[in-house]
Amino acid sequence: MDEKTFLVQQILVRTFAAGTPLLLGTLGEIYSERSGILNLGIEGMMAAGAVAAFATASVTGSPWCGVVAGIVVGGLLALLHAFATVTLKANQIVSGLALTMLGLGISGLWGKRYVGVPLINKILPVRLPVLSNIPILGNAVFNQDLLFYGSVVLGVIMWFILYKTKVGIIIRSVGENPEAADSLGISVWKVRYVCVITGGIFAGMAGSYLSLVYISSWVEGMTGGRGWIVIALTVFSLWNPKRAFLGAYVFGGIYVLQYILQSYGVSPNLLLMLPYIATLAALLAAVKFSKKKRISPPLSLGVPFDRGR
C-alpha cells in the first residue's frame, strides 16, 4: 500500500469515527423532536454519558459495562427532561438548558478522579471478513469497532421504524398533531416519554463512544459543543434518520479536516472554529432544503400537549 492510499484510508477511518457520536446523538434527537419535544440537553447527556461510561469501564474493567452505564445515565437525565416538559409542561428550552448544566456539572465532578487515567480495556476494531478487503473503503468502514457497526445498524433500524412501521406513524403523528393521536386512543405522554428517553439513551451512547473509543480517556469538556452540533444536525437532517448519516459524516470529515489543515500551518485556533461555522452553514442549507421539499419541523415541536384545551 502506498503512502497516499494509506493517508486517504486513515482520513476515512477518522471521519467515520468522528461522525459516529454525532450520528448517535442526532438519531436520538430526531426521535425526541419527532414526538414534539425539543431537547437542548444533548450536550449535558453526552458529557454525563461519557463520564459514566469511562468510570464504569475503569472500575469494572469492561468497556461494554461502560457503554451500558452511559446509556443508563443518558436515559435517566432524559427522564428528567420528559418529566419537566411532558408532565409539568415546562418550557422545553429552559429545561434543556438546565439539563445541559446538570450534565456538564455531573461530568466535571465525577470525572475529576479520572483525569489523566488511561483506559485499561479498549473497545477494539473488529475486521469483517471479505468486506474489509474492498480497497480503501474496506479498511475504513469494515475494520471499525462494534459500536460503529452498531450505530450504522441502529440508524437504519431507526429510519425503518419511523417510516415503515405502525409505531413510526404513531410517533410522527404525535409530533405533528397530538390532538389527533389522542382522539384515536394513543397516549401522547407515553409516546413522548419513550421518545425523549430514547433520545437520552442515544446521547449517552454517543458520550460512551467519545470516552471509550474516540478519545479513549477522560478530559473535562470533551464533548466540546458536539451536543449543540447534534441539535443543528437534527434540523439539517430534516428529521429523517437517513439524512442524519450524511450530516454526521460530513461533520466527522470537518473534524478530520482540522488536523489536515493544521499540517499546512493554519492557526489551530482558527481551525477549531470550523465545525461551529459549518454548523451555521448547515442550518442555512437546511432552511433552503426544507423550503424546496416542503418539509417543516414537527408541527407541535416545543408546544406542550394539554388535553383540556
Add this chain to the structure above:
Amino acid sequence: MWRIKIENRAVRSYKLSFLTGIVSVFLGVIFTGIIFALWGVNPLFAFYKIFSGSFGSVYGWQETITKAIPLILISSGLSMAFVAGLWNIGAEGQMLLGAIPATYIALKLGCCLPAGIVIPLMFIAGFVGGALAAGIAAVLKEKFRINEVISTLMFNYIIAELVQYLVYGPWKGKGQWGFPYTDNFPSSATLSVLGNTRIHYQTLIIAVLAAVIVYILMKKTRFGYDAKVVGANPSAARYAGINFFRNSVLIMLISGGLAGIAGVGEVAGIHKHLTYPWTISAGYGFTAIIVAALAKNNPLVCLLISVFFSGILVGGDTIQTSLQMPSSTINIFNGIILFFAIAGDYFLTHSVRIVKNG
C-alpha cells in the same frame, strides 16, 4: 378514593412567585447536598464553606459584589430577550466580543489619551461588539429562520477561539513571560476600584443603571409592551402591526451590548489584559440565564438574585481550593435550581390540590 385535582389559576400572584423561587433554591440546595454526599463530601460542610466564603466575611462580600457586576449586566439584558421570546444563550461570546475591541482601544490609545476619553471609548466599543454578536443571531433568526439558541451558542465557541487565536498569536504580549496574555493595559485604560477591593465601581454603576433602565423600558414603554406581545403571541403581534424585525433586533442588540459591557468590565477592571476566554467569561453568561429565570425576567429582581448567585460563584471558588472539587460542580447546583424553578412555574399557573372523589 383520593385524587389529584389540577386547575388553571385565574390571576397571577406575586407572593406565590416569590415563594416558588425560594422553594426552588432550597430544594436545589438539598439535592446538590445529596450529590455532594454521594461524592463523599459532607454537604453541610460544603455549603458552610460556600456561604461563609462569599457572605461570611468583608473580603467575601467584596468578591461577591465584584462578581455580581457582570451578572447584573447580563441578566438584565437576558431578561429583556427572554420576555420577547428570544433565547439568547450566547452571552459568553458576546462578553468576549465586547472585550476584544475594548482591548484593542486600550492597547492602541491607552498610551496617549486620558482615561476620560479612553474608558468611555472602551465601553462603547464593548457594547458595539457584544451587540454585533447578538444582532447577527437576531437577523439570522428573523430573516433565515435559524434558531437563535444554536446560532448564539455557536458564536460562543467561534468567538472563544478568536480570543485564543489573538492571545496566542498576533496580540500576544511581550512582557508576559510567554503566557497567552496581551500586554497589560496602560493605567488610563484600566478601571479604578474601590479602595483595596476589586470592585470596579464604574462598571457597577453602569450595571445598576442598566437594570433600572431595562426595567423602565420593559414596564413603561411602548417598546417593552411590544416585546411582551412578540414573546407571548407572535401572531397577535403581527395582527397588531408590531414591527417584529425591528423589535427583535433591537432587543438582541441591547442584550448583547450589555454583555459586551460586562466583558469590558472584566478585562479593564479585573484582568487588565485579554487572556484565556474562559477566564474572562467564566460561566457568567450561563449563570445569568438562571438569574433571569428566577427573577421572572424582572431586571430589578435580577439585581438581588445576581448578588446571591455571585455569592455561589465565589463560594464555588472556595470549595474548589479547600475541597478539591472542580469548578463545574457549581453547574450541578445551577442546573438543579433551574429545574426546580421551571417546575415551580407549573404551580404558579396551576393549582394542584388533593381532593376526595365523588
Add this chain to the structure above:
Amino acid sequence: MIQSLELRNISKRFGAVVANENINLGISSGEILGLLGENGAGKSTLMKILFGIYSPDNGGIFVNGKHIKISSPADSIKIGIGMVHQHFMLVSNHTVAENIALGLSDIPFFFPQAKIRNKINEFNNKYGFDVNPDAYIWQLSAGEQQRVEIIKVLIRGAELLIMDEPTSVLTPSEVSALFNALKKFVSAGGLVAFISHKLDEIMDITDKVVVLRRGRVTGQVDTGDTTKEELARMIFDRDVALSVPFRDSICGSSVLEVVNLNVFGDMGVEACRNLSFSVRENEIFGIAGVAGNGQKELIETITGLREPASGSIFIKGKDITNKSPDIINASGVAHIPEERMKFGVVSSLSVCENAALKDQNTHMRFRGVFIDYGKIKELAERIVKEYSVSAPSVESIMGNLSGGNIQKFITGRELLAEPSLIVAAHPTYGVDVGTTEFIRKKLIEKRDTGSAVLLVSEDLEELFQLCNRIAVMFRGRFMGVIDHQHIDMDKIALWMTGVSGN
C-alpha cells in the same frame, strides 16, 4: 353488535357551569338521531361523554341494556362508537393511508401502509367515496377530509357514528353526498348521532330529534311528527321568527376599494383571482362561501397580514396596498380576526394589557415613548362595560375568559376605535346565541353611524340578517354579488358550488 344505546341521567358540571343535567336519550340500530341545540346548549359535551373524552359526574351509558363503563376514547372505540369531530383530527403532513393507519390495532407492524390501501378502497366502493390513499391531507378539500375521517372511524369497526356539526364546512352538493353515505350506513344496521343547529338538515336526515337547551332536554320527538317551527321553539327560550328581519340603510360613498386583487395562499395556489369590489359607508358587505375558497387570504391581504401578488387596495382613496398592519390600523381599519385566540388576543397577558394591543399610539405620553397605563385601564374598563364582557377584573388573565367574552372584548376593542372600515371574519362563530345577537347588534349600530363593514361568514342566516349586499366566493372568485332585496337561496347555493348560471 349494538342494537340499542341509551344515556341515562347524565349530568356534567364544569366548575359552576352546568353543561349537562339529567339527560336521557336512546338510539336503536338503523336510526339517525338528531341532536339539536344552540352553541353552548351542551350537545358537544354530551357527545364527548359518550365518546369517553369527559367522564360524567352522574349517570351511565347502556349498550343493549347493559351498563358500560367508558373512561377514554379507546374504550368507546372498542365498544364500537366512533366520532367524526367538527374540527378534523387529521395530520395534515401525512398521507390518507398514514392517517387511517394511526393507532389501528389489526394491521401489520411492518409496512402498514400497503395493507391499509386495500381497506380504504373497500370503503370507497361501499359508500361511493373516491379517497386516494396516497394523497396528502393538505391537498384535500374539506369534504374529502371528512370522508377520510369517516373511513377512519368505520375501519375501527364503528357501529355508532357521532357526527359533530358535519356540514359546517361542506358545499351543498357535498352535504347531499354525505347524507347518502349516512343513509347507506344506517340501512345496514348502523346508528348515527347527528349534531347540528341547522333545522333544515335535521328535518332532512334524522329519524328522531332530541333538543337541548342549557344542558337540559327540552324536547324529544320523531322527526316525521314535527315541524321546523316547533323545533325552533324547543331550541330557543322564546319563539323566534324563522325569517330574520333585515333593516335597510342608505349607503354613502365608497370606503374600501379593492382593484384587480390577486393573492397566493400558503401552499402557493392562487387564493384570490382578480377580485374587484367596494364597500361603502353605512353598508355591510357580506362574503359567503365554504371555508377555504380564498376568504381568509382576502381578509389577510386587506388587513396587511399577507402580501398580494398584484392589484391594489384603497381606504377612502388612500392606497394601503402592501402597507404594514399598523399603518392600515391607523387608516381606520378595524379587524375582528377569524382565529381569535391566535390573533385577536395575547392570552397570557391581562385584559387591560390586551386593550392596548391595537393602536398603541393613542395611549402614549411623552412623545410616544411611554405607555399611559392609566388610559389603557380606562379603555379596558370601557370595553368591559359597554360590551358586557364578563371578567373578574381588568387585571385577570385573558386566557381564562370564556370564548364568548373574549370575542366580545375583541369586538369592543375594535369597534370603540371609531373605524371607518370594519373587517369582521366569522365574528359569531362558536359563541352562544346571546353573544351572537349582541355582536350583530353592535355591527349594525356601527353601520348606522357611518362605518363600512366587510363581513365574512359561513352562516347564511347571519349574512341575510346583516348584509346590504352579499358576494359568494368560490375558488378565489366572486361567483356573483346579490342585493338584499334579490336574495335567492337557490342561486346562492349554486354559486357556492361553483355553478354560475342565472
